[in-house]
Amino acid sequence: MATTTLAKAADDEAVRHAARIEHVSKSFAGPAGAQLVLDDISLDVAPGEFVTLLGASGCGKSTLLNLVAGLDAPSSGGITTDGRPALMFQEHALFPWLTAGKNIELALRLRGVPKADRRARTEELLALVRLKGAYGKRVHELSGGMRQRVALARALAQDSRLLLMDEPFAALDAITRDVLHDELTRIWAETGVSVLFVTHNVREAVRLAQRVVLLSSRPGRVAREWTVDIPQPRRIEDAPVAELSVEITEVLRGEIRRHGQH
Numbered sequence: 001m002a003t004t005t006l007a008k009a010a011d012d013e014a015v016r017h018a019a020r021i022e023h024v025s026k027s028f029a030g031p032a033g034a035q036l037v038l039d040d041i042s043l044d045v046a047p048g049e050f051v052t053l054l055g056a057s058g059c060g061k062s063t064l065l066n067l068v069a070g071l072d073a074p075s076s077g078g079i080t081t082d083g084r085p086a087l088m089f090q091e092h093a094l095f096p097w098l099t100a101g102k103n104i105e106l107a108l109r110l111r112g113v114p115k116a117d118r119r120a121r122t123e124e125l126l127a128l129v130r131l132k133g134a135y136g137k138r139v140h141e142l143s144g145g146m147r148q149r150v151a152l153a154r155a156l157a158q159d160s161r162l163l164l165m166d167e168p169f170a171a172l173d174a175i176t177r178d179v180l181h182d183e184l185t186r187i188w189a190e191t192g193v194s195v196l197f198v199t200h201n202v203r204e205a206v207r208l209a210q211r212v213v214l215l216s217s218r219p220g221r222v223a224r225e226w227t228v229d230i231p232q233p234r235r236i237e238d239a240p241v242a243e244l245s246v247e248i249t250e251v252l253r254g255e256i257r258r259h260g261q262h
């Protein structure tokens with residue numbers, strides 16, 4: 001039927017991109033007038049794609065992620081996402097007065113999951129991030145790595161098709177970070193969620209992504225991008241990961257030399 005076909009066509013159009021960033025620029029008012037932070041950024045994230053956004057400190061990565069999250073509006077250009085994205089930051093931002101389980105249940109409640117289903121779904125999510133048995137643990141009883149696992153479970157509880165991550169593992173030690181890279185890769189493959197992941201760590205970007213997008217500094221522009229076709233699961237010390245990281249680091253260094261770093 002025509003109406004069904006039309007509705008399907010509209011659906012197909014909607015799911016063609018998990019995120020679509022079109023000619024986005026962003027300026028902030030500063031003491032010396034408006035400061036252009038992002039300049040004409042265009043970037044698509046396909047459904048189920050894992051993209052890392054890489055760039056020097058201060059180049060505008062968090063600004064761009066906040067725009068995609070809808071926390072701020074672009075000065076010009078447009079952003080569309082497939083539904084409302086879930087967010088995860090460097091700081092876990094869990095409610096310390098709630099247990100791990102209750103933090104996750106709150107996200108389920110906010111999304112309208114009926115009370116009777118919340119406990120079972122929370123246990124499933126805890127199992128997904130390998131934290132079975134942590135339901136009743138208070139946030140201060142958890143290690144940094146465990147807190148980020150709970151934060152990831154809480155982000156996944158929102159059932160978003162796009163997960164936005166801003167240096168979520170930057171405060172963790174190298175071994176814990178390594179384990180969480182493995183977990184995130186597994187969860188990404190299992191759930192089919194699209195991920196836009198911000199980092200200034202080149203190896204981390206290559207370890208995780210199908211595509212690495214490098215932003216230049218002052219103002220942030222898409223400088224270059226690389227498709228990473230090294231099979232998953234990868235290890236951060238794998239030779240192909242190291243080789244591509246060296247190549248990207250060279251380009252990143254060139255960008256920093258050209259524009260200076262904050």
Ligand SMILES: Nc1ncnc2c1ncn2[C@@H]1O[C@H](COP(=O)(O)OP(=O)(O)OP(=O)(O)O)[C@@H](O)[C@H]1O
Nearest residue numbers: 028029037055056057058059060061062063064200
């Ligand atoms: N709300 C704001 N008001 C004014 N300036 C801002 C605001 N947010 C960010 N900036 C400026 O925009 C630039 C980019 O900041 P942003 O936090 O996006 O960088 P970043 O790439 O995430 O850096 P880092 O790797 O250190 O996290 C910086 O110069 C910053 O001072």
Ligand SMILES: [Mg+2]
Nearest residue numbers: 061062063166
């Ligand atoms: Mg940042």
